[in-house]
Amino acid sequence: MTRADAVRNRRLLMDAATAEFAENGMDASITRIAARAGVAKGTVFRHFDTKEQLLSEIFSDRLEELVAAGERLADAADPGAALLEFMEIGTEIQARDRSFCQAAAALSRSEPGVRTSRERLADVAETLAARARRAGAIRDDVTGLDIVLLLSAASQAVLSLGREMPDLWRRYLALIFDGLTPRTATPLPEPAPTWEQFTG
Known part of the structure; x- marks a missing residue:
């Protein structure tokens, strides 16, 4: 994965997580965030522990x-x-x-x-x-x-x-x-x- 891909995935994750948390509060799940961003669940944990x-x-x-x-x-x-x-x-x-x-x-x-x-x-x-x-x-x-x-x-x-x-x-x-x-x-x-x- 190139650095540009990593930056793009992080931005997709941030946008998806922001929308998911805004709609569902603390009940938002990593699975839903990943799906919303169009990435694998493991990608979330590569960016955020x-x-x-x-x-x-x-x-x-x-x-x-x-x-x-x-x-x-x-x-x-x-x-x-x-x-x-x-x-x-x-x-x-x-x-x-x-x-x-x-x-x-x-x-x-x-x-x-x-x-x-x-x-x-x-x-x-x-x-x-x-x-x-x-x-x-x-x-x-x-x-x-x-x-x-x-x-x-x-x-x-x-x-x-x-x-x-x-x-x-x-x-x-x-x-x-x-x-x-x-x-x-x-x-x-x-x-x-x-x-x-x-x-x-």
Whole structure:
């Protein structure tokens, strides 16, 4: 097999696995992924030692997709609108990918690729949140990590209705974002978690 063939097979596997995990969550099987990619099952394990390693790479790719969106929005003229767009992108990624929240809970936080992507996500979320705080678009006590943790809230709220109403998450994200604004803010009962607490 040439290097070009190996690169092509890896890309086919990544695309097939991404689609399979998105549709079936952690129940996705290596057999179905291989069939979807049009390769032998053994080809999967030549590229990835375990199913978890494959999922870890896909999860990191998803996080990097959101990081790239955040970096693009970091200099937007309207910081509040930029933060909301970032949250919309993050929520939509999770709404269309059933494995995202499962992977976040199941994968080891010490896995290097995942940890690096999570740190980059936390940084870009704090950049966007800080700009929105300074602009008065969100409460003074909302942190970037608050934003990261809230990204799954809207998609998880409508998990059972996702197939019938695929855009319903937008309703709940709007409610969440309204709660971030300072108009009727009252003191929060608990402090925001630290990054160290989040990564364990």
